[in-house]
Amino acid sequence: MDPVGFVPTMGYLHEGHLSLVRKARRDCDSVVVSIFVNPTQFAHNEDINTYPQDIARDLEILETQDVDFVWIPKAGDMYPPGFQSWVSVDELTLPLEGIFRPEHFRGVTTVVAKLFNCVRPNYAYFGQKDYQQAVVIQRMVIDLNFPIEVVVCPIIREEDGLAMSSRNVYLKPEQRKAATVLNRSLVKASQVFEFGERDADTLRTVVKETILEEPLAQLQYISCANLETLEELDGMVERCVLLIAVLFGKTRLIDNVLIGD
Amino acid sequence: MDPVGFVPTMGYLHEGHLSLVRKARRDCDSVVVSIFVNPTQFAHNEDINTYPQDIARDLEILETQDVDFVWIPKAGDMYPPGFQSWVSVDELTLPLEGIFRPEHFRGVTTVVAKLFNCVRPNYAYFGQKDYQQAVVIQRMVIDLNFPIEVVVCPIIREEDGLAMSSRNVYLKPEQRKAATVLNRSLVKASQVFEFGERDADTLRTVVKETILEEPLAQLQYISCANLETLEELDGMVERCVLLIAVLFGKTRLIDNVLIGD
Numbered sequence: 001m002d003p004v005g006f007v008p009t010m011g012y013l014h015e016g017h018l019s020l021v022r023k024a025r026r027d028c029d030s031v032v033v034s035i036f037v038n039p040t041q042f043a044h045n046e047d048i049n050t051y052p053q054d055i056a057r058d059l060e061i062l063e064t065q066d067v068d069f070v071w072i073p074k075a076g077d078m079y080p081p082g083f084q085s086w087v088s089v090d091e092l093t094l095p096l097e098g099i100f101r102p103e104h105f106r107g108v109t110t111v112v113a114k115l116f117n118c119v120r121p122n123y124a125y126f127g128q129k130d131y132q133q134a135v136v137i138q139r140m141v142i143d144l145n146f147p148i149e150v151v152v153c154p155i156i157r158e159e160d161g162l163a164m165s166s167r168n169v170y171l172k173p174e175q176r177k178a179a180t181v182l183n184r185s186l187v188k189a190s191q192v193f194e195f196g197e198r199d200a201d202t203l204r205t206v207v208k209e210t211i212l213e214e215p216l217a218q219l220q221y222i223s224c225a226n227l228e229t230l231e232e233l234d235g236m237v238e239r240c241v242l243l244i245a246v247l248f249g250k251t252r253l254i255d256n257v258l259i260g261d
Numbered sequence: 262m263d264p265v266g267f268v269p270t271m272g273y274l275h276e277g278h279l280s281l282v283r284k285a286r287r288d289c290d291s292v293v294v295s296i297f298v299n300p301t302q303f304a305h306n307e308d309i310n311t312y313p314q315d316i317a318r319d320l321e322i323l324e325t326q327d328v329d330f331v332w333i334p335k336a337g338d339m340y341p342p343g344f345q346s347w348v349s350v351d352e353l354t355l356p357l358e359g360i361f362r363p364e365h366f367r368g369v370t371t372v373v374a375k376l377f378n379c380v381r382p383n384y385a386y387f388g389q390k391d392y393q394q395a396v397v398i399q400r401m402v403i404d405l406n407f408p409i410e411v412v413v414c415p416i417i418r419e420e421d422g423l424a425m426s427s428r429n430v431y432l433k434p435e436q437r438k439a440a441t442v443l444n445r446s447l448v449k450a451s452q453v454f455e456f457g458e459r460d461a462d463t464l465r466t467v468v469k470e471t472i473l474e475e476p477l478a479q480l481q482y483i484s485c486a487n488l489e490t491l492e493e494l495d496g497m498v499e500r501c502v503l504l505i506a507v508l509f510g511k512t513r514l515i516d517n518v519l520i521g522d
Contacts, residue, residue: 080403083404085348085351085370085405086350087346087405088347089347090345090346091345109346113405114405117405117407118406120408143344143375144346144348145379146378147379147381
């Protein structure tokens, strides 16, 4: 059977999404893109009602990408009356995003399992920008025996280094400038590592001090974690992922970098 | 594609299982039977270590049934180190078995989802004897978009009416005789319904009084429930399912009957 590639998105597409579509196009005979702002992964106090949407623009963009199917499910079809089944992943969803968004990953894994069962892809493409999400979905695929290969693609950045995200449109001009601090802080820690620093706590401190220099940035977490288990590391590290979440006003941005990998 | 039929079992096969296999054989081009005593659906205080097993006998029986594949997964393959993903169904798993076996259904839905993803059947066959389980799995299949039709097959009974169950071998001779009270109580309530009785409470009382006449029987629950939601019914009923769980010593038996259906 010819391979089917699947790129699940919440729409408002940017170059990050398109890098996934292009990778799917290279790997697969058929490419399916879904656009669905999944209500179950937003908490009541979160931004589902303001989440940026522009289906017409998304379809125009996808027209240029040689996509075979674009699927735009309706919330009422995905969550019909009586809906009550959930897919959840335990330990991996507890730290980092899980602390600030406790119900988030249950919504993500449930909708991704549903989308997988509808599309039945051979390959599914996710961005490294949502690193914890990618690790959680990889775990779900293994644990629940989905016959799917999860492909995690590199973060795509704006010219000034800000990781592309649909939520970047929320940023006011001065916040947008300040938001480059996420990438700058991670690059600085990477350089410190390249120069020989191996202490996890020092790497975290380098990131932290860079972010604290930016008055508009409100740090939520900084983690130096094991790549597979997301467990916080101490002492000397040869490989790790540095993950950060930062608020600019109400806009929450995340970013990460692999170190020594 | 030619339909694949799947009969998931915990082995120690009896005529109940074989009725599922025969139905699958009639419906499908390929028939897959799995045998797996799933550890995650047993609580610590339950009978996984004594659950009856005889793989050689099961295989001999299946040889006579024109089965295409028999799959006997190993627990270590189904639950590798780091396993942490679960499928759960909410409301439907709370009453009845859910009260006496609080973790049970999470184990069932998780392993069935895993088996479904491995076998990828078009039809999956379950016995009505585990009525709540069948309803829960049907809900999971709808909610998570498994492209599978769940087929629920009638209860197969011994000549004296006892519903077939692998756990019947636990019964001592006097308990085995007494165990016919489950079916007798349900038949009696059915007859009372046939004669015009429609009050849910009266139907429950008929079952209850019959079981209380049997000194070896310890009633766990009796329910007159909505067929789809399993909500307890009150007042006049035109359709319902009567469900019971009864202990004989340490052996726990369940049975049910559809009324007015």
